[in-house]
Amino acid sequence: MSECIFCKIGKGQIPSKKVYEDDKVIAFHDINPEAPVHVLVIPKEHIESVNMIDENNSKIIAHIFVAINKIVKELNIQESGYRVVTNCGQDGGQTVGHIHFHVLGGRNLQWPPG
Ligand code: AMP
Ligand code: ZN
Numbered sequence: 001m002s003e004c005i006f007c008k009i010g011k012g013q014i015p016s017k018k019v020y021e022d023d024k025v026i027a028f029h030d031i032n033p034e035a036p037v038h039v040l041v042i043p044k045e046h047i048e049s050v051n052m053i054d055e056n057n058s059k060i061i062a063h064i065f066v067a068i069n070k071i072v073k074e075l076n077i078q079e080s081g082y083r084v085v086t087n088c089g090q091d092g093g094q095t096v097g098h099i100h101f102h103v104l105g106g107r108n109l110q111w112p113p114g
Contacts, residue, residue, distance in 0.1 A: 006098035010044040019075065024060060025067045027103075036106025037075050037082065041068055047099045049088045068103055077105035085113075 008014040009028065016028035019039055030038040043060045047053065053061060065084075072078040082105030088093040 004046055004098050006040075006042050006096055006100060006101060007046050010042060020067055020071050022067065023062055027067060027071050030061055030102070034102075035104040035109065037077050037104065039071060039075070039103045041071065041101040041103060048097050049094060049099050050086060051088060054104070068101065071103060072105070073080075075105070081106065082106075083109050 006035060009016045010026050016026075018026060018028045020027040020041070024044055025041060026044060027039050027041040030040050041064050043064065045057070045060065047057060048059070068084060069078075072082055082103055085102040085104065086099060087102075
């Protein structure tokens with residue numbers, strides 16, 4: 001998966017505006033923000049989408065949500081609220097084939113999404 005852009009960001013081979021990193025996860029500002037806070041949280045290991053989550057790799061998802069809790073505190077949106085979204089496949093609007101969790105906040109978000 002050497003061509004995967006998010007794998008490259010995870011390895012530091014492509015620069016990103018990093019907000020959090022540990023041995024398993026990296027989070028960085030979205031290049032095209034849809035809200036005042038728009039961060040992407042990704043596992044460093046390549047997992048294509050929710051479709052590829054199973055008993056063998058599901059621990060990383062819990063780890064990502066622990067990281068998200070730290071990130072929203074750091075970015076001061078924990079109290080005001082935020083949304084965590086993962087798009088899956090064509091109808092879900094997924095454009096990068098490496099699972100990622102959008103964390104959106106800093107404004108009142110509309111529901112339902114379009
Ligand atoms: P999705 O459409 O759910 O697959 O989300 C992909 C997201 O990745 C979009 O919001 C893009 O703006 C964002 N994105 C793509 N390339 C980069 C990059 N190099 N750095 C930061 N965000 C990116
Ligand atoms: Zn990847």
